[in-house]
Amino acid sequence: MNDNLLTQSLNILEELIAFETVALTSNLDLINYVEKYLDDLGAKIILTHSPDGERANLFASFGPETNGGIVLSGHSDVVPVNANDWTTPPFQADQRDDCVFGRGSADMKGFIACVLAMAPWFSSLDLIKPLHIALTFDEEDGFHGAPILLEDLKSKNIQPDAVIIGEPTGLKAIAAHKGCYEYATTIKGLNGHSSEPEKAVNAVQYAVQFINRLMELTSEMVSRAPQDSPYQPPSTTMSVGTIQGGQARCVVAEHCKFDWEMRPIQRSDAVYVHEQLAAFADQLLSEMREIHPEASIETERVCEVDGLEYEEESSALSLMVKLLGKSDFDVVSYGTEAGLYQAAGMPAVVWGPGDIEVAHRPDEFVRISELEACLSVLERLGREVLTKTD
Numbered sequence: 095m096n097d098n099l100l101t102q103s104l105n106i107l108e109e110l111i112a113f114e115t116v117a118l119t120s121n122l123d124l125i126n127y128v129e130k131y132l133d134d135l136g137a138k139i140i141l142t143h144s145p146d147g148e149r150a151n152l153f154a155s156f157g158p159e160t161n162g163g164i165v166l167s168g169h170s171d172v173v174p175v176n177a178n179d180w181t182t183p184p185f186q187a188d189q190r191d192d193c194v195f196g197r198g199s200a201d202m203k204g205f206i207a208c209v210l211a212m213a214p215w216f217s218s219l220d221l222i223k224p225l226h227i228a229l230t231f232d233e234e235d236g237f238h239g240a241p242i243l244l245e246d247l248k249s250k251n252i253q254p255d256a257v258i259i260g261e262p263t264g265l266k267a268i269a270a271h272k273g274c275y276e277y278a279t280t281i282k283g284l285n286g287h288s289s290e291p292e293k294a295v296n297a298v299q300y301a302v303q304f305i306n307r308l309m310e311l312t313s314e315m316v317s318r319a320p321q322d323s324p325y326q327p328p329s330t331t332m333s334v335g336t337i338q339g340g341q342a343r344c345v346v347a348e349h350c351k352f353d354w355e356m357r358p359i360q361r362s363d364a365v366y367v368h369e370q371l372a373a374f375a376d377q378l379l380s381e382m383r384e385i386h387p388e389a390s391i392e393t394e395r396v397c398e399v400d401g402l403e404y405e406e407e408s409s410a411l412s413l414m415v416k417l418l419g420k421s422d423f424d425v426v427s428y429g430t431e432a433g434l435y436q437a438a439g440m441p442a443v444v445w446g447p448g449d450i451e452v453a454h455r456p457d458e459f460v461r462i463s464e465l466e467a468c469l470s471v472l473e474r475l476g477r478e479v480l481t482k483t484d
Contacts, residue, residue, distance in 0.1 A: 099211050099469050104194065104462070107207035108187040111196035117171040117235035120148045124170050128152055128229060131210060135217040137227070142246045144238065149231035151243040156213075157221030157480070164413070164475065165226040165257040165440070167431065168206040169233030169240075172198035179456035193459040200448030204460035205260030208447070208468045212476070221480050226254060233431055236276060236397040240431045244438045256410035257435045262448025262460070265467055266424050267414040269443065270404040272325060274429030275356040275364060276396035279304065281339075284386035285348035294346035295386045298339040300378050301350040304391070307374045308332050308354065311367050318363055324425045330363040331427075332356045353396075357427060361400065402432040402442060410441035416478065417471050426450070 113124035129139055129152060137154040144150070157163065175184040175197050182188040184197040194204070209227055216225050231239035247253075261268075281301050286294025312332045319329035332354060339350030358364045375391045382389035404425070405411070415421045423443075428450060432442035447464035 099215075099473075100462070100466050103207045103211035103465055103469060104189070106210050107194055107199065107203060107460075107465075110203040110207055111187045111194075111198055112185055114185050115171050115198070116174050117232050121170045121231050122148065122150060125150045125152050125229065128154075128210065132213060132227065135213055137213070137217065140246065140250075142242050144231060144242070149239065151231060151239050152227070152229040153243060153247065154227045155224050156216050157219075157224040160224060161251070161253045162255045163224030163226060164479065165228050165254045165435075166209045166260065166472075167228040167230070167257055167435070168202045168209070168260045168446075169231070169431065170206070170229045171232055171234050172201065172203075173234050173454045176456070181457050184456075184458075189462075192462050194462060194465075195457055195459040197458055199458055199460040200262040201450070201453035201458065202260050202262060202446060202448070204262070204448050204465055205446040205468065208465055208472060209260070212469065212472045215473070216476055216480075219476055219481050222482075223255070223480050225476075225480055228257075230431065237274070237399050237431060237434065238397070240434045244434060248438065254440055256408075256413045257432070257440050257442040258410070258413075258446075259430050259432045259435070259442055259444045260446035261430050261444050262450050262453055263424070263426070263445055264449055265445065265447060265464055265471075267411070267418060267443055267445045268426050268432075269402070269408070269411055269423035270324070270425045271402045271429060271432065271444065272330075272357040272359050272427050273361075273364070273399055273401035273433060275358060275398045276353070277355065277393050278351060278353050278396060279391065279393045280351045281349070282388070282390045283348050283350075283382060284346070284389065286346040288344045288346055291346050293385070295348070295382045295389050296346050297350040298347040300382060300391070301337065301339060301352055303378060304371075304375065305334055305337075305352065305354075307371065308334065311370055315363060318366070319359065323359060325359055325427050327427070328359075330356065330358045330360070330367075332367070357429065359401070364398075399429055399431075400433045400437060401429065402436055402444065405436075405441065408441045408443070410443040413479065414443050414445060417474050
């Protein structure tokens, strides 16, 4: 592999980290940067946008305008930071000890930098299959961007052979993962003086009961897990991430909202959980409305992204066998956009540089040696898949 490719990927990674593309904020500066870079190389580019126009997906293509080919996909957004927790500024790439530190370095701007560094070479090849580059928005907060991109590809009848999702897997190919379902539940009661709580409806206390029932269901999921579940933990899990409610110790809380998620290993678990929660919410509401008929419990679906299911005959897995020279695959408990691509009829696999253990944490980093290995595999993709007949 040309040493200049590694240098170029490090330079691009520095640029990408500097874009503060925190989920639910604008990523347009980064997308404009990538659009110009790829447009100068002759790529055919499609942009799709969020409803407010503040965020965009990018889909760029090299090679023949036919179906088939390979998608190299990454999300452009990152999770929020507390700069005080970082050794160095989070949006400033810091290279030391064979690592590049910075928010998004592993998750997943390191992979994107490698893909962009290879783009000039891809553009120079006589490709027999198209090579696509996909960048999405808001993966980290509800998977909002990818469905818009996939709907647009469907309308344009673009159907790739396989998709590589470049999440930080330590360069291990991931053949399956759990789903990611995210919700926000709001409980509205009736305020009052805390000296006479029986005359009010305490939304916080009813939220506690709802959350307790959620945790009971989490325990029930253990017995529902298949004996041969490959996941760790092996069962469907639930977790409450945030809770907000009330205004003072001496005031009965009239409002409470909490965010929670479920990581199902099978759709039947999700159906069971929702049935149980709906029945329990009805019980709570019956009690609440005896005092306040306008009381309510409402759950907003933020996203429901099914997991990546293992498929024995997946063209994406066959591709990774060819590129990596081995047929062993892992499974993980975290969610990715791979399930969305698979549901859209595009076989997907998760593979990329970086360690998921450092993603979302202070002093996130990606090892330079893994970027170098990633570049080598992408070069093999060009030489052995995109320019050669089977």
